[in-house]
Amino acid sequence: MTKGTILITGASSGLGAEMAxxxxxLGYGLAITARxxxxLDELAAEITAKHTDRKxxxxxxxxxxxxxxFAxxxxxxxxxGQLDRVIINAGLGKGAPLGTGRYDANRQTAMTNFVAALAQTEAAMEIFRAQSSGHxxxxxxxSAMRGMRKTITTYAATKAGVAALAEGLLNENVKKKGIDVSIIYPGYIRSEMNEKVAQQTKFMVDTQTGVRAMVDAIEKRKEKALVPSWPWVPLGFALKNAPMxxxxxxx
Structure with a gap:
């Protein structure tokens, strides 16, 4: 008997794989997706070797x-038979300063991080509304807290956009319909996406530590969580409210 069922997109590496x-x-059955x-097969084999009863x-x-x-x-x-939680995690970190000739990279990030996230949200909510339950x-x-500079301008904008999508559902009060919504704002967590970033970057934590904080916030069904809470709760407040x-x- 599993604790529940979770679908995770972008689960072939990085934060998605570690969340799986x-x-x-913790006892969940999993659906893991990626290109x-x-x-994915290697990750599934690793998990089922450790947990022989896990689907x-x-x-x-x-x-x-x-x-x-949608399919x-x-x-x-x-x-x-029942989908308890969907984690919209798939994303890209490509980007360049606006107006420097790399619209292709910025567009690709915008399409993957926002438009594709919209499709995933629609698909998940269609299921949850039919079930009258889900997370x-x-x-x-x-980076969604404020407009960011140079190479991450578009990335930050997409992450602000997806947070606004989820916040719209909170505003709709879908909890009354049995559906919980959580917006997770990870800080600097080492992953495949940022492997080229300097190893000495301030506040960077390893993948397992960072994901543990994410999983804890998700399990508590927090509506909004900056993770790890230290130092990102105070830094997030400063980022959102300080003069530019x-x-x-x-x-």
Missing amino acids: RQFAD RTER VITKALDVNDDEAV VFREVAAEF LVMISSV GIVRRIF
């Missing part, structure tokens, strides 16, 4: 394919 491991440790199926479904999914998003989400719900988890970023000149010096 940690939620499996790279060979890595792990793997699905190839390019979140930029709208039809595939895969429905398939997972049908195979499990939607949106992985945003502390001060923000520019810190971030």
Whole structure:
């Protein structure tokens, strides 16, 4: 008997893969999706070797394919019989300063991080509304707190956008319909996406530590959580409220 069922997008590496491991440790059945199926299969084998009674479904999914998003989400719900939680995690970190000739990179990030997240949200909420239950988890970023500079301008904007999508559902008060919504704002957590960032970056934590804080906030069904809470709760407040000149010096 599992604790529940979770679908995680972008689960072939980084934060998504580590969330799958940690939620499996907590007793959940999992559906893990990504474009790279060979890595999903390796992760599924790792989890089921450790937890022989755990059901792990793997699905190839390019979140930029709208039809595939709806099809895969429905398939997972049908195979499990009940889908308890969807974690919208798939994303890109590409980007360049605006107006420097790399619209292609910025557009790709915007399409994957926001438009594809919209499709995933629609697909998840369709299932949850039909069930009258569920937990939607949106992985945003502390960069969503304020407009960011140069290479992460577009990335930060997309993360602000997905947070606003989830906040709209909170405003709708879907909790009355049995649906919880959580917006997770990770700080600097080491992952494949940021592996080229300097190892000595201030406040950077390792993947397991950072994801443990994410999982804890998700399990508590917090509506909004900056993780790890130290130092990101106070830094997040400063980022959101300080004059831009001060923000520019810190971030």
